[in-house]
Each structure stands twice: as C-alpha cells, then as structure tokens.
Amino acid sequence: MHRRLIAPGALVAALLLPAIPAFAAAPSPGAPGIGDPYYPYYGNGGYDVSHYDLRLRYQPATDELEGTATILARTTQDLSSFDLDFLLDVDEVRVNGVSASFASSGQHELVVTPRTPLAKDAPITVVVRYHGVPSTKSAYGFTTWHRTPDGAVAADEPESAWWWYPSNDHPLDKATYDVSVAVPDGTQAISNGTLQSTSSQAGWTRYAWRENKPQATYLTTLAVGRFDITTGTSEGGVPIVNAYSKDLGDNDGSARASVERTGELVDWLSGYFGPYPFSTAGGYVPNTTTGYALETQTRVYYSPKQFANGANTSVVVHELAHQWYGDSVSLKGWKDIWINEGFARYAQWLWSEHEGEGTTQQLADYVYDSHPADDAFWTVAPGDPGPDDQFDLAVYDRGALAIQALRNEIGDDAFFxxxxxxPHEHAYGNASVADFEAYAERVSGKSLSALFDTWLFQTSKPAAPAARTASISAASGPAARPKSWRRIAATNDLHASDLHAN
Structure with missing residues (x-):
C-alpha cells in the first residue's frame, strides 16, 4: 500500500476545484441482434421492452393491415439509434413524443434514430405507425403470414412478429401485451390472453385482447376469420377459450373432440408441473394448409392436419405442456430448445402412461431400440442441436429419452x-440447459454432468453400459411398440414439416 502526500496548499486548491465528471462514452447505435449465435440478427441490443400496445385494423378481403404500435421500453446503454425487427411499410416513428427518422436495413431491420440521443437506463416510449399487405413481404426467402379463405394467421417459430408488428424479436425480451384489432362485422379477431372488450362501429368490430404475463414475441398470435368460439372453465378454475374455423370440413369433429378437452388436460398437467401459470387457456384451429401446431401463449395454434386421422389429445398435451416449459419459462438462447421440446414430448409420454397405452419406460426403450447406432438420429445433440436441426426429431424423441434417463438416475421423488x-423457480423468466442441469443437481443432490453429456450432447448412440446404467432398454430383445406411438408419432413433424428455418 502506498500513500501519496499532498501539500496543504494543493489540498485546499483541490477542494475548491469544481467536480469533473467521469468520462462517459459517446452514445452509440444499439446492436442489430441480441447476440444469439443461431440467429445473429434476431432481436436487438440497447433496450428492453416491458409492454406492447398494438392497435390494428385488418381487411381480410385484401390482406391490408394498418397499425399503431406503442412500445414501452428502457434503454440499456446510451443510444444514438436502435433497431426494431419489422417488415411492413412505416409511415411515422416517434420516440418520447418527438418525430424520429427511420430507415430499413438488411432483411428485417427498422433502424430508428431519435432526434436527440437516449441516455442509458431511461424509460422510452416508441410509437410506430405503419401499413402494408403482409402476404407480399418476405425475409430470408420465407413468410410466416398464413392466408386463409376468410382471413389470416400469424403463428410461426422462431419468428412471426415481423409481419404484423415491430418488436425486439427474441425470447430474451419478454413483455406484456394489449392487442386491439378492428375487422369487418361478422369476422372475429383472436389473440393471446383475455378478451377485454368488443365494440362495433360503422361496419367494423374491434376485439381487445390482453396478455398480462410476460410473453415472448414468437408466442404472440393473431388470427382473423370466421370462427365458432366456445368458452368454459376447467374444473380447476382456469377460463378456457377455443375457436374453430367455420369451414374445417371433415376435420371439424376430430378437432373439437381434441381441443375441447383443453380444460381437463390443463388440470391434469398441473398435477405434474404445478399451478397453470396464466389467466386463461385454449386453442384455435384455423383453415390453414400448414401441418404444425405451435404453443402460442394461452391460445395454442393447431393446424387442421393434426386431426386429419381423428382426434388426437396427445398433440394437445404437447402444446399445453409448453405453457409451463417454453412459455412461462422461456429459453435464454435458441440452442436451449430441448427444455421446450423434450419436456413437451415427455408430457405426451406421461399421458400415454395415464391412458394405459404405454409407460414412459416402454416408450424410452422403444425409442432407444428403434434407432441403430449408425442412424443419423444420434448425430443430433438435443442440448445444442444447431440452427439447422433445431426442430429435428431427435430434439423431441432423444430429448424425452434423456428425461427418462434423468428420472431413472435420480428416482421418482426427486424427479417429480x-x-x-x-417452472416455479423460473416463472415468467428465461433459463438455459445449463441452468436446468444445475437445478436438477441441487434438488437431487447428485452430480449429473456425465448423464447430461451422454444423453444430450454426445453425437453417438449411448453404448449398452450407459443405457443399462440409466435403465434404458434393459430387456432382452427389441422393445415392443407402445399402443400410443401412432398418435405420438403423428406429432413428430409438429414444427419441422413446415417451418421455413429448417
């Protein structure tokens, strides 16, 4: 330790000098991406959104959308400009009530330059007025705006917001939502959360929806069309809102026979995952040609194709399980997709056991035995599959197999x-695979790094000794196919069959 001696005169002079502020960095542009290695330009840096207020008007006949988005956020750095992820035509941008300049950049960036720089850690209000025909817009060679005979649907993963509202489009920046949509009389607008009000004027009806819990942008949905809407309350007290296009044809009965069990299945899943995390639940089945379902928060999107071969409660269980695993607890980065898909698939295995159509152990043994060592299935690591394999079958089935291995390792008491x-530990937040491993170790009191490495990160089939240690496929001879497998396999292409990004 060194002491510096200061002469008395110098000390007095120093005390009389005005305070000189520490050097501050000049304001700089926010990054055009949030930092996800799978999708470098998804999301943005420099701010964090707390709430989106979307006031829209949509004409199904022409696919014309007009909107005003009011975005409440807080800066995380001194900003000279910042990006929003957006594709439609912008008419005006205001930041804190003052007109701002704006320009399009790259595939889907809207660059906003406020008239004066924004200080770090300051609340900001951004208003974007816009219009456009979403079906005419594309980025990276695809569109996620799905036209239907009587309207349109926004539901896709890992992105769909760009086509209908400006956003910070990454699960790390969750926010609450008010979505108000005016459509021609006789047409309905459906979104997430609770229907707050409806009002009609001059041939148009406005529907106001509210999601009061944090929600990732890709989990926000909009459906416009002619729907039959059913409402009710689960035995456990959860309000249920379901909707079905009026032109589903032969798939109508099987869709209703599946989705109308939402309340029952929410209550059943609550026994495994804890209290349902949102104020409402439900789903909708529009008349689309897509083949996938998506866990859009509180209001699940189902393609009619999911029910082409009859009722399938297994797919409903999968998407409802996501309300805990994926929606309430969202991934930190897209590499953490296993926490979403592995556990939603495992919920289907639990449902199979509940229905007496095959235990979780029988399903795990069947998956293990069904894929020989040279099958490409084992070359995908569910714990970090890479962007090209993010929705590969292995993330689902090998992912659920890893969960059964975990269960066998730590025992049922710790596992459940x-x-x-x-979901309680990380409610309404974000978490990673590493976070889950640490949590499982803390609860079980066991070191689990070797198990997670073997079942989630190795790009080869776990050898017989590792499988036996995890009590996987311990029986001699190939495992029999469980009765539930056909319905579970019907959801194997839940995302990958149609999603553009794969």
Missing part, C-alpha cells in the same frame, strides 16, 4: 420435484 419445481 424437479418437474414441478423448475
């Missing part, structure tokens, strides 16, 4: 404590 405790 993890299953229920995890």
């Amino acid at each position: 404590a993890v299953l229920k405790g995890w």
Whole structure:
C-alpha cells in the first residue's frame, strides 16, 4: 500500500476545484441482434421492452393491415439509434413524443434514430405507425403470414412478429401485451390472453385482447376469420377459450373432440408441473394448409392436419405442456430448445402412461431400440442441436429419452420435484440447459454432468453400459411398440414439416 502526500496548499486548491465528471462514452447505435449465435440478427441490443400496445385494423378481403404500435421500453446503454425487427411499410416513428427518422436495413431491420440521443437506463416510449399487405413481404426467402379463405394467421417459430408488428424479436425480451384489432362485422379477431372488450362501429368490430404475463414475441398470435368460439372453465378454475374455423370440413369433429378437452388436460398437467401459470387457456384451429401446431401463449395454434386421422389429445398435451416449459419459462438462447421440446414430448409420454397405452419406460426403450447406432438420429445433440436441426426429431424423441434417463438416475421423488419445481423457480423468466442441469443437481443432490453429456450432447448412440446404467432398454430383445406411438408419432413433424428455418 502506498500513500501519496499532498501539500496543504494543493489540498485546499483541490477542494475548491469544481467536480469533473467521469468520462462517459459517446452514445452509440444499439446492436442489430441480441447476440444469439443461431440467429445473429434476431432481436436487438440497447433496450428492453416491458409492454406492447398494438392497435390494428385488418381487411381480410385484401390482406391490408394498418397499425399503431406503442412500445414501452428502457434503454440499456446510451443510444444514438436502435433497431426494431419489422417488415411492413412505416409511415411515422416517434420516440418520447418527438418525430424520429427511420430507415430499413438488411432483411428485417427498422433502424430508428431519435432526434436527440437516449441516455442509458431511461424509460422510452416508441410509437410506430405503419401499413402494408403482409402476404407480399418476405425475409430470408420465407413468410410466416398464413392466408386463409376468410382471413389470416400469424403463428410461426422462431419468428412471426415481423409481419404484423415491430418488436425486439427474441425470447430474451419478454413483455406484456394489449392487442386491439378492428375487422369487418361478422369476422372475429383472436389473440393471446383475455378478451377485454368488443365494440362495433360503422361496419367494423374491434376485439381487445390482453396478455398480462410476460410473453415472448414468437408466442404472440393473431388470427382473423370466421370462427365458432366456445368458452368454459376447467374444473380447476382456469377460463378456457377455443375457436374453430367455420369451414374445417371433415376435420371439424376430430378437432373439437381434441381441443375441447383443453380444460381437463390443463388440470391434469398441473398435477405434474404445478399451478397453470396464466389467466386463461385454449386453442384455435384455423383453415390453414400448414401441418404444425405451435404453443402460442394461452391460445395454442393447431393446424387442421393434426386431426386429419381423428382426434388426437396427445398433440394437445404437447402444446399445453409448453405453457409451463417454453412459455412461462422461456429459453435464454435458441440452442436451449430441448427444455421446450423434450419436456413437451415427455408430457405426451406421461399421458400415454395415464391412458394405459404405454409407460414412459416402454416408450424410452422403444425409442432407444428403434434407432441403430449408425442412424443419423444420434448425430443430433438435443442440448445444442444447431440452427439447422433445431426442430429435428431427435430434439423431441432423444430429448424425452434423456428425461427418462434423468428420472431413472435420480428416482421418482426427486424427479417429480424437479418437474414441478423448475417452472416455479423460473416463472415468467428465461433459463438455459445449463441452468436446468444445475437445478436438477441441487434438488437431487447428485452430480449429473456425465448423464447430461451422454444423453444430450454426445453425437453417438449411448453404448449398452450407459443405457443399462440409466435403465434404458434393459430387456432382452427389441422393445415392443407402445399402443400410443401412432398418435405420438403423428406429432413428430409438429414444427419441422413446415417451418421455413429448417
């Protein structure tokens, strides 16, 4: 330790000098991406959104959308400009009530330059007025805006917001939502959360929806069309809102026979995952040609194709399980997709066991035995599959197999404590695979790094000794196919069959 001696005169002079502020960095542009290695330009840096207020008007006949988005956020750095992810035509941008300049950049960036720089850690209000025909817009060679005979649907993963509202489009920046949509009389507009009000004027009806819990942008949905809407309340007290296009044809009965069980299945899943995390639940089945379902928060999107071969409660279980695993607890980065898909698939295995159509152990043994060592299935690591394999079958089936291995390793008491405790521990936040491993170790009191490495990160089939240690496929001879497998396999292409990004 060195002491510096200061002469008395110098000390007095120093005390009389005005305070000189520490050097501050000049304001700089926010990054055009949030930092996700799978999707470098998704999301943005420099701010964090707390709320989106979307006031829209949509004409189904022409696919014309007009909107005003009011975005409440807080800066995370001194900003000279910032990006929003957006594709439609912008008419005006205001930041804190003052007109701002704006320009399009890259595939889907809207660059906003406020008239004066924004200080770090300051609340900001951004208003964007816009219009356009979403079906005419594309980025990276695809569109996620799905036209229907009587309207349109926004539901896709890992992005769909760009086609209908400006956003910070990454799960790390979750926010609450008010979505108000005016459509011609006789047409309905459906979105997430609770229907707050409806009002009619001059041939138009406005529907106001509110999601009061944090929601990732890709989990926000909009559906416009002619729907039959059913409402009710689960035995556990959860309000249910379901909707079906009026032109589903032969798929109408099987869709209703599946989705109308939402309340029952929410209550059943609550026994495994804890209290349902949102104020409402439900789903909708529009008349689309897509083949996938998506866990859009509180209001699940189902393609009619999911029910082409009859009722399938297994797909409903999968998407409802996501309300805990994926929606309430969202991934930190897209590489953490296993926490979403592995556990939603495992919920289907639990449902199979509940229905007496094959235990989780029988399903795990069947998956293990069905894929020989040279099958490409084993070359995909569910714990970090890469952007090209993010929705590969292995993330689902090998992902669920890893969960059964975990269950066998730590025992049922610890396993079910993890299953229920995890959504509570990280409710309405974000978490990674590494976070889950640490949590499972804390609850079970066991070191699990070797198990996670073997079942989630190795790009080869776990050898017989590892499988036996995890009590996987311990029986001699190939495992029999469980009765539930056909319905579970019907959801194997839940995302990958249609999603553009794969």
